[in-house]
Amino acid sequence: MAEVTAAGVKALREKTGAGMMECKNALTEAGGDEAQAIELLRKRGLASAKKKEGRIAAEGVVGSYIHMGGKVGVLVEVNCETDFVARTEEFQQLVKDIAMHVAAAEPRFVSREEVDAGVMDKEREIARAQAKNDPKNASKPDQVIDKIVEGRMNKFYEEAVLVDQPFVKDPAKTVGDLLNEKIAATGEKISVRRFTRYKMGEGLSKREEDFGGEVAALL
Numbered sequence: 001m002a003e004v005t006a007a008g009v010k011a012l013r014e015k016t017g018a019g020m021m022e023c024k025n026a027l028t029e030a031g032g033d034e035a036q037a038i039e040l041l042r043k044r045g046l047a048s049a050k051k052k053e054g055r056i057a058a059e060g061v062v063g064s065y066i067h068m069g070g071k072v073g074v075l076v077e078v079n080c081e082t083d084f085v086a087r088t089e090e091f092q093q094l095v096k097d098i099a100m101h102v103a104a105a106e107p108r109f110v111s112r113e114e115v116d117a118g119v120m121d122k123e124r125e126i127a128r129a130q131a132k133n134d135p136k137n138a139s140k141p142d143q144v145i146d147k148i149v150e151g152r153m154n155k156f157y158e159e160a161v162l163v164d165q166p167f168v169k170d171p172a173k174t175v176g177d178l179l180n181e182k183i184a185a186t187g188e189k190i191s192v193r194r195f196t197r198y199k200m201g202e203g204l205s206k207r208e209e210d211f212g213g214e215v216a217a218l219l
Contacts, residue, residue, distance in 0.1 A: 012026070012038070018041045060095075063076050065103050071199065074196070074197050077193040077195070078193070081189055082188060091190075102195050102197055110193070110195065114161075115161065127152035131145050131148045131149055131152070162195070
């Protein structure tokens with residue numbers, strides 16, 4: 001029985017488009033055999049997401065979510081291939097769940113491809129400086145520092161990129177895993193095109209309260 005490694009799970013996910021947890025479970029069940037794991041995923045209808053990436057998803061729904069008594073609001077556009085799927089209760093619930101997730105998790109980008117190169121360079125620069133300034137890494141070679149930097153970049157993706165974030169209603173899977181599940185269930189390409197998150201008063205200068213001064217003035 002071969003060992004199930006993170007690299008093996010990642011490779012299986014890239015080949016099948018199935019979620020990380022589904023890939024890990026399939027590899028575990030298959031004793032680490034990738035071909036058998038792919039067969040298991042195909043039987044479960046979870047290995048079809050990758051095949052649908054090139055298809056056009058021009059239908060869908062613009063959904064909204066308002067939280068905290070109107071203090072936070074989100075608009076999100078989720079696309080699918082047909083109006084039939086867009087009108088189903090399951091798809092409508094998916095849009096609501098993603099809008100709620102955006103409100104709670106505050107992602108900055110939909111996918112890694114959206115992250116500006118300048119932002120990436122700056123994050124890598126900060127991660128490398130932090131790694132080198134850590135006394136525990138003083139004697140470690142550059143190859144090890146590079147791995148530490150990549151680990152911190154993956155952490156950045158988990159915090160800033162929507163599809164890489166743990167889903168707020170089920171942190172055992174990512175938003176990307178959730179989308180792949182719905183792709184397998186509907187047989188259509190489903191993707192988040194864009195979102196906007198509003199927070200009441202964000203970016204505005206607020207008046208500083210000087211209660212001590214007000215009391216003194218009254219006296």
